[in-house]
Amino acid sequence: MAIKRGVSLYSYQQEQFFGRMTWKDMFREVKEDLHCDGIEIIDEATIHGYPFLSEQFVFDWHNELARYGLKAVTMDVYLDPMQFRDHVMNHDEAAERLKNDIVIASRLGFSNVRCLCLVPIDVIEKALPTAEKYNVRIGKEIHMPFPINAGHRRTSYDGPGSIPVNVNMCTEIMELADRTGSKHVGLVPDMGIFQDRPSQVRIDYELRHAKNPESIYFIIDNRTKMDPNELYAKYRERYAPDILDPMTLNSLAMTDSCADPEELREVVPYIVSIHGKFYNMTEIEGEPGHYEDKAIDYRRPFEVLKEEGYEGYIDSEFEGQRDQQDRGEEYLVDEVEQVRRHHEMMTRLIGK
Amino acid sequence: MAQFQSYNKLLISAEEGIENYGLNGKILGWQFRCQYPSYRGTYLSCIHSMEVYLDGERVPDGDILFYLNGKEFLLSEFPDLYKEYWFILDKAVVRVQKDGGLPAGSSHRLLVKMKHLIPYTGYFGNYLVLDGSNEKMLTVAEKEEAVL
DSSP: OOOEEEEEGGGGHHHHHTTSOOHHHHHHIIIIISOOOEEEEEHHHHOTTTTSOOHHHHHHHHHHHHHHTOEEEEEEOOOOTTSSSSSOOOHHHHHHHHHHHHHHHHHTTOSEEEEOTTSOHHHHHHHHHHHHHHTOEEEEEEOTTOOSSTTOOOOSOOSTTSOOOOTTHHHHHHHHHHHHTOSSEEEEEBGGGGBOSOOHHHHHHHHHHOSSHHHHHHHHHHTTTSOHHHHHHHHHHHHTTSOOOHHHHHHHHOSSOSSOGGGHHHHGGGBOOEEEEESOEEEOTTOTTOEEETTBOOHHHHHHHHHTTOOSEEEEEEOGGGGGOSSOGGGOOOHHHHHHHHHHHHHHHHOO | OOOOGGGGGGGSOTTTOBEEEEETTEEEEEEEEEOOOSSSOEEGGGEEEEEEEETTEEOOGGGEEEEETTEEEEGGGGGGOTTOEEOTTOOEEEEEEOTTOSOTTOEEEEEEEEEEEOTTOOBTTBOOEEEEEEEEEEEBOSSSOBOO
């Protein structure tokens, strides 16, 4: 047994949107080119009729899985607190939505649902009996800038306007699993937590749009030289009012990764699956045919996962297309090729 | 943040362009088709506004009928449509009620602007609202009556 490879069909979002690939074409690519079997989807991006499931779709889905011998690994579910325009969704309503998504996942044969970092722990606990009943694990995503370990040093601006980070998120999930003895709640680490520098496609995007490109270079040049909050204050002082919002700033200004690979060890028993996040796969200098994402460390986390005996799935999640969608269609990145490169890297890192 | 600019071009579907629609030989108005510009769909309740301009002039919201999931809606109903999901690959039909429609073969500048909130955001009481727009020069199709 070894780490297993899969693909989140989110990676091919442009291909889908512009009508060049259907989910069935993606299945074929996963099997016949990438030679792996893990499938991950965003429920509402693939399931026509969501939040209702038609018998036709269920039949079609299982038929295609069987045709290529694929495995439905994780279904990414959202929580939309602002879905209702007259009130913010309360926790009971949120749990009902999650339960409905769990039932959908079960009917499609998924082992897991992934919920977002910001889903409150009591919402997950309310939905846990449903997860048990339908045998679907709830995995909470550990997404940058959320740390694995509450004590991890601050690596991005955390003042007003940034995402409110619950540093105890992973601890809360592990405590819930331990307290209830349930195997149906766990974590979905996103490899983006090992991103330790801004991606080149992200930088290029901001340079194309900045009123004052010097302000972008100021961030890049100083991100490792000062505390993120200090950097933001200085940046604002120098360049306001033409400044980036705090969340965009954080995509350029992380001083380091928000988690260390070593910290994975304590959460491995709770991992339901992993998001293989990447932005830009480029050829490694001097190694033709070998690829890497220069912004995200994959090597050390893979070593830790192998040492700890992780045998679950890592599903490619390509997200670099978004930073290349501001120009003509001729500049759109080739998502299929990017995912193929990512699998070259993962295959190599998994080894024998 | 990068905001799906490339997707906005599908706010107006070039494939069908502008067509007249009607019933029993009487033209009741004109229509175009429209896709939601993101990587996942949306509940219609999350669309804050949709503005349609023809040749620089705003089409009154009350003249617009929005067809999706086999149903007909007014734009003013959107806030209540929190169970009506717009799948990313489905084209909605936007109909503008206008007796006689537009002259077949005539060219028009059509502009669509949409403000839509991203409902899973909600940091410190703020949420992300994306602003999309698309403009196209289109020729009204020659055929007499379009159907949904």
